[in-house]
Amino acid sequence: MDLRSTISEYEQFCKWTNILHQLSDEDWHSPIKEGKVSIAGIIAHLRNWDLHLMNVVIPSIREGKGMEFPDFNSFNSKAYQYANSGISKDQLLQEFSSDRMKLIDTLKCMKSEELRLEVSANGVSNCPKTGTPYSLLYIIQEFTEHDDHHKKQIMSVLD
Template identity: 25%
Template sequence: MHKNKEQLLMHYENSIEWAKTLLQLTDTEWRTPIAKDKWTIAEIIGHFPAWDQFVLKKRIPYFFTHQELPKAPNENQLNDQSSKESKEMTKEEVIAAFVAERRRLVIAINNIEDELWDQQIQVGETSLTISDYFHGFIKHDLHHFKHVEALRTTLK
């Protein structure tokens, strides 16, 4: 297995297990903003499934065709919609959605042939490898996970 593919799959599997630990939070903790005028833990976790779905439906299927990638959604609109939905859902529903989409992503990534991980793809004006593309998602996850963990530490 390609080293970067293995690293990504491990990250996503670990993120699923980490998200499940959030079930231990009280509803008050779950709905606590990470800082003044920032998202709550619910909103942070709630925005991941929409982006995972985007990657599953509008990126991975197009990577190895010679078709142009579909346009990315407006980031603010997608995040605002995800935030709104996560406020209307229970903690269990938000975490279940996160876990379900991550599992679908794990399967899709696992199905990408190892030799394709170093192949160049075009995302807008940027040329990068599949490895580089997904590395950006790991960084995005870790950025948010760090904020959630910092809040969890202060809540103890």
């Protein structure tokens, strides 16, 4: 995994979200598919995970502990509630962008050894899908793939 390209990809997604300012409020708040969340919900969801990385995961790694991730469903539910709390599209996009850039700046300031340090994730040492040892860099790569998944969902609505 290339450190610079991984962080750069993470940053590129943040820049891409600027196109979402042009969406109508209806498109912003409409489910992307029946039974799915809205684009607003997706952006709030991504912001929540960025905040978790900044406020929980990175400090834990710096203290020599493993990474901890919450129950996904309840964690994501809080993000969806925030997206529907009355926050404006521009405000949520601004918060997402600001928080993502703070995270990226933090990652860029970290030593390569810190980013590549093998740590556990919820007590598990290796990714069950790939067998790769967990590290913050590995998680950022996973989050980049997660961004791509959501970008494709959003693009399918925009087409």
